Amino acid sequence: MPLHQYRTTLAWEGSTRAGYRAYRRAHDVLAPRIAVRGAAAERVVELLHEAHAGCYIANSLTAETSLAPIVEVRS
Template identity: 50%
Template sequence: MNAHVYESTVNWSGSTGAGYAAYSRRHQVTAGRAGLAVSADRAFLGDAALPNPEQLLLAAASSCQLLSFLAVAARAGVNVVGYRDDATAIMPSDARPVRITHIVLSPTVTVSQSDPETVVRLMREAHAGCFIAHSLTASLEMDITVEVTE
């Protein structure tokens, strides 16, 4: 069986000896050769200046949609000249187990001389091929805006 295997490393050091409120949530995530300082969400006593795992999961879903869409658009001959996604993830504190239950991707796609309906169709096609979206149990919706330039 062929499989794609992905690896990352998480490093933390410190002490939890002083209890829950006292230890640092800051840790280092390395994926490939790139490292990223990460912490817990501020609500869980993390450093609000650093990304947290929940944000990284959302970023992975958004990034996968972008990459899938660019591939589909390029194959369809659509010239994409800009893409911005202001994505949101919802994690209700009363859900059991606590988890991200809903993701909204809100991409604004700028294309050169293309039909907006075609772009929306290609976005949905890209979503159907997004590996990360298929790996999540959270519901995912898209609120797509298309801007056409000459």
Template identity: 60%
Template sequence: MTTHNYASTLRWAGRTLDYDSYSREHDITMSGTAVTTSADSAFRGDAALPNPEQFVVAAASSCQLLSFLAVAALGGVEVLEYEDAAEGVMPDDERPMRLTSIVLRPRIIVRGATIERVERLLHKAHQQCYIANSLITDVTIEPTIEVR
């Protein structure tokens, strides 16, 4: 049996003199690539930088894409384009506070398949998506499919 391990490093420096004034900016490094991130602006972060909640939504979107491309290729379906406008929702009144839903809205262009077949492959990919399977939040898919 193989176990896959995933690593990242994180670095923050500053001073926490009080809650309002410390910097939320920090660097996350994955596979040698550093990304400067912050808290959401609602939590005193920098709105110009990505935040952890966005990383979760992006991970779900990316995993769905990669799972779909795999099942499509194995199923003989030619995928020409795939774009996703994913969105996560985190209500202030939900306790514990958390992302309560992630909606993936892929726009997919394929050749040589019916819309129904692509929808079945999307469902199969969703069942195999490691990230969606790791989350307690609902991850749903609202696709737009074009056959050429």
């Protein structure tokens, strides 16, 4: 499955108004945009969730983190 393009953004809820030490993010949303050839979008999303579940960084965050992927299958 050749990967042709991968971009992601991170959005979160929370505020730094009380200062950095008091700052706690409530929820992070990773929104990768992935373009592939020769694969079903459902399989790409499945692999992305497996990778996210085993990700050291994602598992180290104190905020809840969810994925909102957009997969484009190119011909």
